[in-house]
Amino acid sequence: MKAKSFAAPSATQPLEYYEFNRREPTPTDVEIDVHFCGVCHSDIHTARGDWGEVAYPCVPGHEIVGIVSRVGKAVTQFKPGDSVGVGCMVNSCGKCEACKRGFENSCFQEITWTYSSKDPIDGTDTKGGYSTLIVVPQHFVLQLPKSLDMPHAAPLLCAGITTYSPLNHWKVGPGMKVGVIGLGGLGHMGVKYAKAMGAKVWVITSSPEKVVAAKSYHVDGVVVSSVKEEMEAASHTFDFLLDTIPKAHDLSPYLKLLNIHGTLCLVGPIEPMPGFHSSAVINGQKSIAGSGIGGIKETQEMLQYSSEKNLLPEIEIITMDEINKAWESMTHKQMSKRYVIDIKKSFQ
C-alpha cells in the first residue's frame, strides 16, 4: 500500500512531501489508517542527525493514533475499525528477560524503533507516523480507551508514557515534593501525572516566560533556574526531579535541589552527558536515574489511567504544511504543550 508522508530528505533541509510503500501485513501485523500524529522533540533530533547517522529520507513520528484498516490472519487482539495507537517501538527480541517481563523498551538485544530503525521483518528502514498508513506487529499496537479522543491520545504514546513510567516506578505520591525540570511536551504531562498521583509539584524552568504556563497547571511553585536566589531557596527540598531537558546539560545545579535520598531522573536527553562530582550523589544518598518510554503493558495501563483521570496533553493541532514552523518553535523552547498533526486533513 502506498503511504503519503512528509520526510526529512537530509539533516539540514526542511521536511518535504514524500511517498513510499508499506509492506502487506504479515499474519501477525496490524495495518493502521493514521489519523493523528504527535510531534516529539526526538523527531527533530533524529531527522537532524543529532543521535547518529540516519538513512534519508527519514519519516519521523512515534505518537500515532488511527483506525485499524486490515489485520493479518493470526491477529487476535484487533479488528478493522478499532481505535489504536502506536508509540516508539514496533518490535523487540521478545526472548530476553526484559521482553519476557514486559519491558520491551529495555530489550537486551535490539529494539526496532518506529522510525529510522532496521525492520527485522522486511529489512527496510522503519518509517513513522508523519504518514497516512503504518503496518505494525500486533504486540506493539495499543488499544485506545473509548473515552480518549484521538488527537489528545497521540502524545500519550511517547510524552505520556515517558513521564508516567518513572513517576510510577519511583512511587511518586502524597507527601513527596516533585520538581519537573522543563515545561515542554513531556514536562507538562509530568506535571499532570505527578499532581494526579498526589505529590506537591513544582516546575523548574530556564525560561521566565514559561512561569505563566506553569501556573496555569496549578503547580505548587515555580523555580526559574537562571535566578540564583530561587535555586538556592529550593536547595535540598525535592524528593524527585523529573528532568525533561531534551539535550545534554550539567546536572550539578539540579542535584543540589534534591533532598536526602532524592532521585533525579533523566527522560529528555539521549546523548553523552557531562561529568559530575561524585559528592553530588554521595552526600545524601542521591541517585541520577534514567527512564525511557515504557513497556507495552505499562503503556496500555497509562492510557487507561489517563483516560480515567482525564489527564490529557495540551495540544495544538496543525497540518503537515505547518510542520517546519512547529519544529522551529520547539527548537526555540517556545512550546509548553504538544503539536499534533492532523494527518487525515493534511493529505485530503
Add this chain to the structure above:
Amino acid sequence: MKAKSFAAPSATQPLEYYEFNRREPTPTDVEIDVHFCGVCHSDIHTARGDWGEVAYPCVPGHEIVGIVSRVGKAVTQFKPGDSVGVGCMVNSCGKCEACKRGFENSCFQEITWTYSSKDPIDGTDTKGGYSTLIVVPQHFVLQLPKSLDMPHAAPLLCAGITTYSPLNHWKVGPGMKVGVIGLGGLGHMGVKYAKAMGAKVWVITSSPEKVVAAKSYHVDGVVVSSVKEEMEAASHTFDFLLDTIPKAHDLSPYLKLLNIHGTLCLVGPIEPMPGFHSSAVINGQKSIAGSGIGGIKETQEMLQYSSEKNLLPEIEIITMDEINKAWESMTHKQMSKRYVIDIKKSFQ
C-alpha cells in the same frame, strides 16, 4: 593534653613523628585514649592533597577505637573506662533537616570531618586517629558493643558503615544479585554484609590476583573486569552494584552489568567523575547513586549488627613505623583487607 602522632608534613613526604596539643574537653566533649586506628584510602587521598588543599601537618585516621579517659560535665552517655569509637565526623550543624533526621553525614550546612577540617569549637584544624588521644563531642562518639574486639571494630567506623548503609538503604536481600566492584577495605566488608543480608554476591575486580581472595569470602562468583568475555557474560544480571573503586573511573562498562531497575552505588571515589551516555541509565530505568558513611544512629546500628552477626573486617595489625609501607601497598591495590594501627604499642 599532649598527643603523639604520625603526621604528613606535606603532600609528598612520608608520615613523620609529631606532637600537638588536644583541647581540654568542653562540658559536652569526650576525651578518648586511642588504642587502635584503621587505615583508610581516604587518609592517603587527603594527606596527598588529592581532594584539595590541606593544612599540614595532617594527622589522618578516622577509624578510631579506644577507652574514654575523661568526660565533660554535661556528658551523659559515656563515662571513663567505656570502650568507644569515632568515625569520619566529629561535628555537624545539628539544626538542618538532615541532622535532625539523623543523617549528620549529609548535613546541609557543614560537616566537621575527623581530620583536616576546621573545628567550629576551637578553630584548629581537626587531627585524626593516628594519634594517642582525641577529644570529640559526645554526639559523635559511638559505643562499642562488648563482644567486638577493638582492632576489628576500628575499620567498621568507615569501611563498615560506608558499605552497610547503602546495602541497607537499597534493601539488598534474598533474591537479589549483588556485585561488589573492588575488593579492598570497603569491598571485602561489602561482600560480608551483602551475604549476611541474603543476596547472591559476586566480586568484580580489575586484579586477577584478587580472585583467590574473593573466593576465600565464599562469593557466588567473580568477574575479572579486564576480561571482555567475563564482562559480557555478566551483562544485564546485577540488581545492585556497590562500586568501591577509590578513584574516578568510567562507569559505562559497569552500568552494562545492571539488570533492569538496577542501581550502581558509588562509595569509593570522591572526585569529578567522567561523563556517561544517558542511554546507559535510560535503557532499563537504572540509577547511578552514591553513598558516604552513614549517620550516627545508623553507625551505632551497624556496630550492633556486625557484632551480632560476627561480620568483622579482615585486618593486619601494624605499628606506626610500618605506616608508610602500608600506604604504598594500598596505593598499589595489593591489599584486600584492612591495616589497623596498634596505637598503644606504637607509642609505648
